[in-house]
Amino acid sequence: xxxxxxxxxxxxxxxxxxxxxxxxxxxxxxxxxxxxxxxxxxxxxxxxxxxxxxxxxxxxxxxxxxxxxxxxxxxxxxxxxxxxxxxxxxxxxxxxxxxxxxxxxxxxxxxxxxxxxxxxxxxxxxxxxxxxxxxxxxxxxxxxxxxxxxxxxxxxxxxxxxxxxxxxxxxxxxxxxxxxxxxxxxxxxxxxxxxxxxxxxxxxxxxxxxxxxxxxxxxxxxxxxxxxxxxxxxxxxxxxxxxxxxxxxxxxxxxxxxxxxxxxxxxxxxxxxxxxxxxxxxxxxxxxxxxxxxxxxxxxxxxxxxxxxxxxxxxxxxxxxxx
Amino acid sequence: xxxxxxxxxxxxxxxxxxxxxxxxxxxxxxxxxxxxxxxxxxxxxxxxxxxxxxxxxxxxxxxxxxxxxxxxxxxxxxxxxxxxxxxxxxxxxxxxxxxxxxxxxxxxxxxxxxxxxxxxxxxxxxxxxxxxxxxxxxxxxxxxxxxxxxxxxxxxxxxxxxxxxxxxxxxxxxxxxxxxxxxxxxxxxxxxxxxxxxxxxxxxxxxxxxxxxxxxxxxxxxxxxxxxxxxxxxxxxxxxxxxxxxxxxxxxxxxxxxxxxxxxxxxxxxxxxxxxxxxxxxxxxxxxxxxxxxxxxxxxxxxxxxxxxxxxxxxxxxxxxxxxxxxxxxxxxxxxxxxxxxxxxxxxxxxxxxxxxxxxxxxxxxxxxxxxxxxxxxxxxxxxxxxxxxxxxxxxxxxx
Amino acid sequence: xxxxxxxxxxxxxxxxxxxxxxxxxxxxxxxxxxxxxxxxxxxxxxxxxxxxxxxxxxxxxxxxxxxxxxxxxxxxxxxxxxxxxxxxxxxxxxxxxxxxxxxxxxxxxxxxxxxxxxxxxxxxxxxxxxxxxxxxxxxxxxxxxxxxxxxxxxxxxxxxxxxxxxxx
Numbered sequence: 001x002x003x004x005x006x007x008x009x010x011x012x013x014x015x016x017x018x019x020x021x022x023x024x025x026x027x028x029x030x031x032x033x034x035x036x037x038x039x040x041x042x043x044x045x046x047x048x049x050x051x052x053x054x055x056x057x058x059x060x061x062x063x064x065x066x067x068x069x070x071x072x073x074x075x076x077x078x079x080x081x082x083x084x085x086x087x088x089x090x091x092x093x094x095x096x097x098x099x100x101x102x103x104x105x106x107x108x109x110x111x112x113x114x115x116x117x118x119x120x121x122x123x124x125x126x127x128x129x130x131x132x133x134x135x136x137x138x139x140x141x142x143x144x145x146x147x148x149x150x151x152x153x154x155x156x157x158x159x160x161x162x163x164x165x166x167x168x169x170x171x172x173x174x175x176x177x178x179x180x181x182x183x184x185x186x187x188x189x190x191x192x193x194x195x196x197x198x199x200x201x202x203x204x205x206x207x208x209x210x211x212x213x214x215x216x217x218x219x220x221x222x223x224x225x226x227x228x229x230x231x232x233x234x235x236x237x238x239x240x241x242x243x244x245x246x247x248x249x250x251x252x253x254x255x256x257x258x259x260x261x262x263x264x265x266x267x268x269x270x271x272x273x274x275x276x277x278x279x280x281x282x283x284x285x286x287x288x289x290x291x292x293x294x295x296x297x298x299x300x301x302x303x304x305x306x307x308x309x310x311x312x313x314x315x316x317x318x319x320x321x322x323x
Numbered sequence: 324x325x326x327x328x329x330x331x332x333x334x335x336x337x338x339x340x341x342x343x344x345x346x347x348x349x350x351x352x353x354x355x356x357x358x359x360x361x362x363x364x365x366x367x368x369x370x371x372x373x374x375x376x377x378x379x380x381x382x383x384x385x386x387x388x389x390x391x392x393x394x395x396x397x398x399x400x401x402x403x404x405x406x407x408x409x410x411x412x413x414x415x416x417x418x419x420x421x422x423x424x425x426x427x428x429x430x431x432x433x434x435x436x437x438x439x440x441x442x443x444x445x446x447x448x449x450x451x452x453x454x455x456x457x458x459x460x461x462x463x464x465x466x467x468x469x470x471x472x473x474x475x476x477x478x479x480x481x482x483x484x485x486x487x488x489x490x491x492x493x494x495x496x497x498x499x500x501x502x503x504x505x506x507x508x509x510x511x512x513x514x515x516x517x518x519x520x521x522x523x524x525x526x527x528x529x530x531x532x533x534x535x536x537x538x539x540x541x542x543x544x545x546x547x548x549x550x551x552x553x554x555x556x557x558x559x560x561x562x563x564x565x566x567x568x569x570x571x572x573x574x575x576x577x578x579x580x581x582x583x584x585x586x587x588x589x590x591x592x593x594x595x596x597x598x599x600x601x602x603x604x605x606x607x608x609x610x611x612x613x614x615x616x617x618x619x620x621x622x623x624x625x626x627x628x629x630x631x632x633x634x635x636x637x638x639x640x641x642x643x644x645x646x647x648x649x650x651x652x653x654x655x656x657x658x659x660x661x662x663x664x665x666x667x668x669x670x671x672x673x674x675x676x677x678x679x680x681x682x683x684x685x686x687x688x689x690x691x692x693x694x695x696x697x698x699x700x701x702x703x704x705x706x707x708x709x710x711x712x713x714x715x716x717x718x719x720x721x722x723x
Numbered sequence: 724x725x726x727x728x729x730x731x732x733x734x735x736x737x738x739x740x741x742x743x744x745x746x747x748x749x750x751x752x753x754x755x756x757x758x759x760x761x762x763x764x765x766x767x768x769x770x771x772x773x774x775x776x777x778x779x780x781x782x783x784x785x786x787x788x789x790x791x792x793x794x795x796x797x798x799x800x801x802x803x804x805x806x807x808x809x810x811x812x813x814x815x816x817x818x819x820x821x822x823x824x825x826x827x828x829x830x831x832x833x834x835x836x837x838x839x840x841x842x843x844x845x846x847x848x849x850x851x852x853x854x855x856x857x858x859x860x861x862x863x864x865x866x867x868x869x870x871x872x873x874x875x876x877x878x879x880x881x882x883x884x885x886x887x888x889x890x891x
Contacts, residue, residue, distance in 0.1 A: 038447035209441055210513050289513040290441020292662065360861050368872055368879070403748065530775045533835030546776065551798045552750055616751060616794060616801050618778070627778045627794060644779035644839075652835055 009099050009108065013267075019092050022271075023241035024054040029275065030244070030282050037286040054241070058234050066230035069135060076134040081228075081235035084127045088242045091120035094174065095249040097270050098263045102179035109175040114166055117174070117250060118159060121205065124243055125151050128207075131236075132224035143223030146213050146293050150204055153300030154211075158201035160308035161194040164315045165254050178258020188257060190318055194311040195255045197304050199277070202247045203284055204296070206240065210288040211296060248274040248281070341675070345658065345666065352666070355658040357651055370641040375401055375610060378638065379473055385643065387468045388431060391424045392621035393628075393643065394473045399554060400617030400630045401475055404610040412600040413477030414556050419593045420463060420472055422586045426497070427456040428622035429579045429586075432674050433504060436576060439671045440517040445507065452500050459490050477603025491594055494587055501583050508576055518573040522657040522669035525570060534653040535646045536624025537582070538673050540566045541574030548620040560592055572672040609636045621646055623674045647675050726752060726800060733802075736771050740764055750800030758806050758826065765804075765829045768795070774802060780839035782847045784810070784875045789824055789847060808849070828854045846873040 012018055028043060028051055035042025043050025068077055093108055094117045100109040125147055132144025166172060168187060169180035181188055204211040228236060252258070252273035259266040259273065291299070340361035346354040366385060370378050382397045383390040395417060402409065409417075430453040437445030457467045463482060464470040472478050508514060524534065529542040539546055547564040549557040565581035567574035612634040619626045624646025631640040650673040657669050726746050733754065734741065740763070743755040756764050768774045778794040778801075788807050795802040808824045828851045830837050840851045841860040848871035851857075859866070871877060 038444050039451055040447060209443070212441065286444050287511075288442070289437065289445070289511065289517060291513050291516055292665075294662075295516055360859070360863060363861055365872075365879075531834045533775070533777050533833065546796070548796070551796065552800055613747075615748075616803060618796070618801065625778065625796065627796075629779075629781045629792065629794065631783060640781075640783045642779070642781040642783075648838060649778070649835070651838060 005099055006107070010093065014092055014095060014097050016089050019089055019242050019245060020238070023238065023245050024058070025051070026245055026248075026274075026278055027054040027241045030278060030285075033279060033282045034286050037283070058238060061234035061237065062231050064230045066232065067227075069137065069227050071136045072227065073134045073136075076130060077227075078232065080127055080131050080134070081232045081239065084124055084239040085235050085242070087120055087123050087127070088239050088246055091117055092242060092246045092249070094120075095246065095253060095270075096175035096178055097249075097259055098266050100175040102175045105173065109173055111172045114162070114172055114174050114177070114254070117246075118162060121243065121247060121250070122151075122155065124239065125205070128224045131228070135224075135227040137227050139226045140224055143226070147207070147224060149293055150207075150211060150213065150296055153297040154201040154204035154304065157197050157300060157304035157308040158205065160305070160312055161198040161201065162250070162254055164194045164308075164311045165191045167312070168315045168319055170319075174253050175258070178253050179260065181257040182260050185257065187318075188255065190314050191255055191311070193307055193314070195251070197308050197311065198251055198255065199280055199284070200304060201300075202251060203281055204300070206244055206247060206281075208281065209285045210291050212290060213293050213296065244278065244281075245274065248277040251277050343658075343666070343670070352658050352661050355655050357655055359651070367641055367643065370638060372637060374608075374636050375405075375606075375638065376475060378641070379475070380471065382643070383469050383471060385645065388428050389424065389621045389623060389626075389645075390469045391421055391473070392619055392626050393645070394471075395421060396617045396619035396621075396626050396628045397630070397641075398473045398475060399619070400615045400628050401610060402606075403615045403617070404613055404630065404632050405475065405607055406611065407476050407604055407606055409477040409604060410601045411556075411598045413602045415593050415597050416463075416478045416480075416482055416602065417473060418555050418557075419482075419590060420460065420470055420478075422589050422593070423456055423460055423463075424470075425622045426583060426586045426590075427453050427460070428674075429583050430456065432579060432622075432671075433508075433576070435671050436518075436572075436668065437514070439668050440514060442511070442514050442517075445504070445514070448500075449504065452497060455493055455497060459493060462486055462489070474603060475606035477601070479603070481602050482597070487594055487597065491591065494591060498584075498587050501580065501587070505580050508580065515573065517668065518576060519569075519571060521572045521665045522661065522672055523571050524653055524657050528656055529570075529653060532652040532656060533649055534624075535649045536621075536674070537575050537578040538624065538650050538653060540564070540578045541568075542570045543568040546625075548618045548625045552618050554617075554619065556593075560589055562589060572668055575672045609634060610638075623647055624649060647673065650675075726750065729797065729800070729802070732772060733768075736767050737764060751803070752800065753803045753805060755805045755807075758808055761806055762827050762829060762832065765793075765832045768802075768804075769832055775833070777833050777836055777839075780836060780843060782843050782849065782873065784847065784873065786810075786875065789849060791826060791843070791849075793829075823848060823850045825849070826851050828852060830855050845871075847871050848874070 009015060031053070032042040032050070043053035046052040046056045068074055094113050096109055100106060105111060128147045129144040132140040132142075132147065135141075165181070166177055168191070169177040171177055171180065207213075225233060225236060249270070252270070256273050256277075259269040261269065342358040342361070344356045344358070345352050366381060370381055373381060379394050379398060382393040385393045430449045434446040434449040434453070437443065437449065460470060461467050463486065464472045464480060472480060524538070524542050526542045526544060529539050529544055534542070534544075535546070543566055545564045545566050548554070549562060550564050562585060565578050565585060567577045567581075569577075610632040612632055614629070614631045617628045617630065619628075626646055627644045629640070629642040630638055633639040654670060654673055657672075658666065661669060726749065730744060730746065730752060733752075734744070737756075740756055740760040741754055742757060745753045747753065774795045774797060776796040778796045781792045781794065783790040783792070785807075788809050790805060790807050793804040793806075795804070806826075808826055810824060824847075826840075826843070826849050828836075828840055830840065831853070837854070837856055838860060840854055841856065841858065843849050844851055844854070844857065845859050845862045848869070862872075872879075
């Protein structure tokens with residue numbers, strides 16, 4: 001029975017099948033909200049309300065010709081999308097959706113798994129850089145260097161902001177943090193500054209406007225993805241979608257109290273809370289323009305990092321004084 | 324470490340082929356080189372073989388966005404050569420379409436500037452409002468671009484009362500929306516951060532390099548052909564020259580938005596004071612020998628046509644200088660010491676209408692720009708050779 | 724300022740270098756100068772009279788001579804400075820560099836004239852002396868030499884249209 005549950009966990013929910021379906025749904029949601037905010041329609045044609053549009057895009061990309069540049073490092077070029085997809089899917093396994101006991105650590109929930117999750121979410125940035133590097137195309141190289149430059153900006157505030165609620169809850173286990181905030185819902189409020197900082201940093205990590213500099217279409221053609229086509233590009237796009245789901249799940253777990261109440265209620269809470277976070281991210285995407293790379297780093301260190309430190313100080317204050 | 328980046332001839336930032344070779348060091352541009360000639364169509368030579376009336380339609384096809392400018396500038400010149408004066412109503416209608424064209428061109432440019440800056444929402448909003456203008460133009464002339472409403476001696480179609488009222492009604496909507504854009508453009512921090520201080524062109528440099536249009540007016544040079552050399556009805560309509568003094572791309576946005584408001588005032592004035600009468604007079608087939616210089620303020624700057632007639636029914640020389648060509652040396656100046664990320668914005672800020680700028684001989688080859696420049700025939704041979712060596716595998720493999 | 728004032732000012736600054744000056748329409752002033760005086764006239768116009776806006780440079784093939792017009796935009800009208808250089812006789816293929824028509828460059832005075840002068844070089848085969856950047860601007864790089872499209876004797880023969888696999 002336990003083996004069956006584990007297998008279901010790994011493959012169906014929240015394994016690769018669920019992540020695949022949910023990631024495409026989330027991409028549809030993002031595109032629809034973005035379009036409606038811009039007074040356009042968004043996907044409407046494929047399937048009811050255009051729900052099948054991201055799947056159609058995936059299938060189309062998978063069936064296109066795969067072109068590998070002559071001078072590129074073929075092994076690295078081919079393996080990177082697969083690595084990326086594997087990494088974000090593994091990160092998705094650490095979200096406490098079901099089959100977790102807040103009182104007892106298991107294979108998918110152990111002390112320190114929040115650090116592992118954050119680490120797994122930083123690896124895609126390195127993968128993007130290597131993708132740009134191995135393409136040996138001028139535009140890809142510039143895109144890759146921009147990706148790493150942005151990493152210097154948003155990584156520190158993100159870590160500080162996400163670790164503050166963990167400090168308040170007194171645990172490094174995601175399931176325990178979520179359970180803590182479910183028991184003390186009022187303690188969500190002091191973490192709101194951290195929530196805002198984490199939202200902006202996650203937007204930067206996912207390379208969406210205002211931080212979509214690395215693949216800025218109008219400047220450097222495709223950035224890191226210029227030379228990718230066909231199946232590899234399909235995997236990269238799926239990887240970014242799943243990364244969106246996992247980051248939203250992380251933010252929902254740590255800041256919004258996780259997904260409790262068994263399997264079905266937890267499932268509904270997962271959908272609801274992640275969609276709320278993604279709605280906020282899409283709103284940010286629709287109302288801003290792109291900023292320059294040097295402005296990103298200065299903005300991150302001038303505003304985001306001090307705010308994250310402030311959040312940390314608030315948490316320490318509350319923990320020491322009140323609890 | 325310096326290396327040179329080719330922007331174009333094919334690039335998503337450019338709507339038309341042009342080659343910019345930048346020598347960059349890190350992210351800073353040290354030197355820029357513009358190579359033209361990709362969009363030549365041989366219009367000046369062709370114009371010498373077509374009659375005066377046929378040339379109107381040729382002039383219109385110099386550009387899609389500022390088609391009416393070229394046609395009107397040409398028709399003005401030829402009417403002076405032929406010594407005919409079009410009736411007042413025709414002039415009002417002609418310049419009504421001209422101001423509507425200016426509105427649609429500036430709204431298009433605002434959208435393009437937003438898109439180049441990554442601010443796609445702004446792009447979608449301005450182009451939605453541009454649809455209102457295009458619908459009006461279609462109701463007046465029958466076409467959304469290339470209005471073909473000019474003819475020697477007047478205009479071809481008349482405007483009826485119902486349409487006049489309708490356009491006046493739509494002006495209110497446009498005015499309100501443009502005020503909203505002025506508010507966004509001036510206050511949205513990411514947008515302003517992208518535009519302020521970018522592409523600086525000082526006043527002396529602008530005068531040295533003979534910049535025209537909003538590019539020059541943003542450097543505090545109050546030059547506008549409608550005021551300097553009033554043609555048509557601009558001598559009697561209320562009109563002010565819009566300038567800004569920040570000398571950068573933000574100044575150019577401000578100048579264009581101010582011009583939008585001036586356009587609305589002009590359109591309202593023209594619609595309210597539309598005189599009655601005929602819309603055209605008959606034009607002779609041949610023009611008297613002579614020469615004429617005709618100037619016009621296109622949305623991008625001053626347009627100048629120089630027409631020489633030898634008494635025949637075809638022109639002897641027709642020289643066109645569109646405003647974008649005059650802004651190229653200024654662009655090279657603006658690109659130096661800028662960032663790569665600013666290239667599309669700087670280039671878009673002069674509102675490039677590259678097909679306007681090149682007309683003189685038919686192209687023989689099309690060039691592609693890679694690290695080395697290849698001739699098309701060479702490319703074809705290369706492609707054939709490569710595909711002979713590696714036959715393509717089946718592309719329609721179903722992955723599952 | 725109106726035309727008469729402008730004409731007076733120009734006459735005062737340039738004096739005897741003007742060969743002919745006409746005012747055929749309100750706002751249009753046409754002035755002819757000799758080729759030798761061209762650069763000094765331009766310097767005077769820009770420095771002393773403040774005419775900085777050169778709209779364009781037109782070339783015109785009159786058969787036995789090239790007429791070059793410099794169009795200046797002024798507040799209140801247009802000043803067109805005309806100059807003429809003789810065209811070498813004989814077919815274009817025979818004219819070597821020595822007999823090619825020469826024109827002094829005004830880029831030292833008005834840097835913005837560079838693109839228009841390059842166009843004159845390409846289209847008419849006029850050699851502009853002291854031009855800062857003599858590359859081709861409008862014609863493709865592999866355009867055959869000594870082929871100047873805007874000269875009156877250059878005709879374009881359209882190749883007969885061949886529809887592959889179809890009827891003639």
